[in-house]
Amino acid sequence: MILLIETVARRYVCRQNDVDTVGLPAATERDARGRAIVRCQLGPLLDPADPPAVGRLHALTIMLRRRVVELVVPRVDLLAEPPPIVPLAPFLLARLQLPWVNGVALLDGQPVIALDLRRLAADVALGLRLAHAAKDAP
Amino acid sequence: MQSSPVQPASSTAYLTFRLATEQYALAGNGVREIMRWRAPTPVPGAPPLLPGVINQRGQVLPVIDVRLLLGLAAAAPDRATRLIWVHHDEIEAALLVDAVDDLIAIDPAHLEPPPANLTGPAQKAIRAVYRHHDRPVAVLDPAAIFTLVQEAT
Numbered sequence: 001m002i003l004l005i006e007t008v009a010r011r012y013v014c015r016q017n018d019v020d021t022v023g024l025p026a027a028t029e030r031d032a033r034g035r036a037i038v039r040c041q042l043g044p045l046l047d048p049a050d051p052p053a054v055g056r057l058h059a060l061t062i063m064l065r066r067r068v069v070e071l072v073v074p075r076v077d078l079l080a081e082p083p084p085i086v087p088l089a090p091f092l093l094a095r096l097q098l099p100w101v102n103g104v105a106l107l108d109g110q111p112v113i114a115l116d117l118r119r120l121a122a123d124v125a126l127g128l129r130l131a132h133a134a135k136d137a138p
Numbered sequence: 139m140q141s142s143p144v145q146p147a148s149s150t151a152y153l154t155f156r157l158a159t160e161q162y163a164l165a166g167n168g169v170r171e172i173m174r175w176r177a178p179t180p181v182p183g184a185p186p187l188l189p190g191v192i193n194q195r196g197q198v199l200p201v202i203d204v205r206l207l208l209g210l211a212a213a214a215p216d217r218a219t220r221l222i223w224v225h226h227d228e229i230e231a232a233l234l235v236d237a238v239d240d241l242i243a244i245d246p247a248h249l250e251p252p253p254a255n256l257t258g259p260a261q262k263a264i265r266a267v268y269r270h271h272d273r274p275v276a277v278l279d280p281a282a283i284f285t286l287v288q289e290a291t
Contacts, residue, residue, distance in 0.1 A: 097183035
């Protein structure tokens with residue numbers, strides 16, 4: 001199944017299997033097993049032109065071995081009909097700073113980037129960021 | 139019977155387009171379509187010369203900003219901005235250019251070598267020069283364009 005993620009300015013899709021839970025952001029800094037929670041807004045993390053969201057937010061939670069990553073977004077939906085996802089052109093894939101993109105889906109005729117959220121979460125937990133967001137990294 | 143301009147049998151059709159004040163050409167057999175500019179969907183982590191992807195009738199095309207590729211300053215899109223859908227070998231892409239001018243026939247015998255003083259990306263991308271109405275037109279090598287995309291910083 002595919003999740004449609006909406007940030008303030010963009011839409012993304014991801015595999016539902018990449019995400020352990022979708023819900024409200026945790027109120028604590030550690031989960032029940034004592035793992036540190038790394039929390040960040042997905043929109044500004046991916047695109048400098050995508051401002052932070054305010055108001056009611058949802059957390060896409062990805063549990064890693066030693067950490068939990070919460071990617072915070074304004075809206076998440078489960079797509080009833082998963083769109084086909086086509087791979088990125090190899091010459092574009094090779095130029096990405098970090099391998100966070102699986103491909104491109106077409107929704108309503110518009111390209112929507114398909115994210116590899118587990119890879120993204122693992123990199124975020126390690127402190128890796130795209131160049132525009134590097135200054136905000138912990 | 140009326141006479142009409144005759145294209146020499148050896149001529150090849152080239153699409154001419156503009157970047158800043160310069161005119162460029164690409165072999166027409168590598169061009170699929172010319173589209174009006176629309177904002178591409180950005181791909182997280184892609185360099186500025188690859189500003190995103192577009193959908194053109196079900197085909198997802200990466201956009202290449204040819205200005206940035208050739209080391210020219212970025213420019214905001216306007217009404218003349220166009221995307222040229224090109225294919226080369228197995229690669230499909232949309233080239234972002236300032237404007238598309240014309241389709242012209244060029245006899246290969248009239249192509250001149252590129253200026254010796256070219257440097258940087260232009261040196262690799264410009265295969266020849268053709269004089270069209272006394273103005274130089276830089277003929278681009280599509281293979282070099284895709285090589286430059288992979289090499290550009």
